[in-house]
Amino acid sequence: MATLVALVVVIVLIVFLDWCYKVYKRNKQLEKIPGPWPVPFFGYKLPTNVFDLKCMFDELIEKYGKTCKLYIGESLHIVTCDANLIEHVMKSNVHIKRTKVYDLAKPWLKDGLIVSAGDKWRQRRKMCTPSFHFSVLKDFFTLFKRSSNTLIERLDEQADKGVEIDAREFISKFSFEVIAESSFGIRINVQNGEGLDYIKSVDNYAKIVFTRAFSMWKRFEILFKLFSEDFKIHKSSLDVIDEKAKIIIQNKHDLYINMNGGTEILPAIKKNTSLIDQLMHNAKLPDDGVHEEINNFLFAGYDTTTSALSFTLFELSKHRDVQEKLYEEIKSTLNNDFSKLTHENLQSMKYLDQVVKEMLRLRTPVPLIERELEEDLKLGDIIYPKGTAITMLLYWLHHHEDYYSEPEKFDPERFNPDNPQPSTFTYVPFSAGPRNCIGE
Numbered sequence: 001m002a003t004l005v006a007l008v009v010v011i012v013l014i015v016f017l018d019w020c021y022k023v024y025k026r027n028k029q030l031e032k033i034p035g036p037w038p039v040p041f042f043g044y045k046l047p048t049n050v051f052d053l054k055c056m057f058d059e060l061i062e063k064y065g066k067t068c069k070l071y072i073g074e075s076l077h078i079v080t081c082d083a084n085l086i087e088h089v090m091k092s093n094v095h096i097k098r099t100k101v102y103d104l105a106k107p108w109l110k111d112g113l114i115v116s117a118g119d120k121w122r123q124r125r126k127m128c129t130p131s132f133h134f135s136v137l138k139d140f141f142t143l144f145k146r147s148s149n150t151l152i153e154r155l156d157e158q159a160d161k162g163v164e165i166d167a168r169e170f171i172s173k174f175s176f177e178v179i180a181e182s183s184f185g186i187r188i189n190v191q192n193g194e195g196l197d198y199i200k201s202v203d204n205y206a207k208i209v210f211t212r213a214f215s216m217w218k219r220f221e222i223l224f225k226l227f228s229e230d231f232k233i234h235k236s237s238l239d240v241i242d243e244k245a246k247i248i249i250q251n252k253h254d255l256y257i258n259m260n261g262g263t264e265i266l267p268a269i270k271k272n273t274s275l276i277d278q279l280m281h282n283a284k285l286p287d288d289g290v291h292e293e294i295n296n297f298l299f300a301g302y303d304t305t306t307s308a309l310s311f312t313l314f315e316l317s318k319h320r321d322v323q324e325k326l327y328e329e330i331k332s333t334l335n336n337d338f339s340k341l342t343h344e345n346l347q348s349m350k351y352l353d354q355v356v357k358e359m360l361r362l363r364t365p366v367p368l369i370e371r372e373l374e375e376d377l378k379l380g381d382i383i384y385p386k387g388t389a390i391t392m393l394l395y396w397l398h399h400h401e402d403y404y405s406e407p408e409k410f411d412p413e414r415f416n417p418d419n420p421q422p423s424t425f426t427y428v429p430f431s432a433g434p435r436n437c438i439g440e
């Protein structure tokens, strides 16, 4: 028995010393960058409530400045809201790899555009890009208008009741309806109550992935499966999400076959410009690849658009002066006739543009993104070694006093073209460079 205990003690000691050596070696390489000392194996003590993450990053920036080093589990992250470092990572054609934390979303996003790397990412990006051309989006304007009218009707009904509502609930249905139809040609009347199980599953799954990414123990697959109550929800949500992707693909195959008298998969429609046509018809991507991209785009487009629109309404409700000014611009552009809204006159609404830009700064829908350095990155006298995870804090970049005066204030005048504009890499709600948001 004594021998066994001694053996266990020796093993634990060896593992601990090995951990200390690795941390010491990595710290030595980045000794000029400050940061808290990690808890062995678990890294920095993360908050138990994911909503406390904002406080955690606020405190780290307050204590260590714009850039610090942080261990999340065993992995070393350079956490930064420094525009110069962010610029060097975003602009690079080399540092396009995601970090390991994105693997948590792989059962869902598989190896699609958001998570893939290397040649596969380059190939997919090239395949999807034509569907996001300005002229293609213009073709969907009628659809955007139809779903917007339904949203306004739904919000009007609530306004008539005079009760407080959570606008996100209505906007999420609108966003999903628009993305599903414009990207995948599937018309789901979500605002009339169809397909709600899908939205719920995406919301649940996204929340679980985010919670796991910042949890001390749920990140470990085995612990998550054995001890987390979320595991069951994670599994059932994934079933709903995957089933919907299969239905979309089957519908499209059926449509192609019907249009061609059942002979070959070739759509008879003149333009094959929507994302699903681009993938299935033009690029001849096999069904499993199409499945990956359906999951990726429905998530990437739905969640971000929902946040952006919900926060726009929220800020407008708090700033009546901005709301009035915007309303006047819309009325005068459309000559008081809202049915006259077109893609062209929408482009001419300059104040609307300022309001949206300021909202994306103040309420950055994607608050942080990560990349893993694929080779050493030298900046000044610091060399960030290959393999380092760079956590780019977009929300905190947009709130830093070095870049914005009174950063907590909602002020669309910041984006008035007559005023000096923020420089490119201090304003990146859609990221920038080769791996920026394809839906921007």
Ligand code: HEM
Binding pocket: 113, 114, 115, 125, 179, 183, 296, 297, 300, 301, 302, 304, 305, 308, 365, 366, 369, 370, 429, 430, 431, 432, 435, 436, 437, 438, 439, 440
């Ligand atoms: C307000 C709305 C949106 C915001 C703020 C936003 C923001 C972002 C950001 C910050 C990234 C990460 C880029 C990086 O890692 O460097 C991203 C990626 C992405 N976004 Fe968006 N996004 C929005 C809407 C959309 C829409 C509508 C779609 C598609 C329908 C979309 C599709 C994607 C895809 C597929 C990626 C991954 C691109 C890649 O890795 O190559 N996004 N987005």
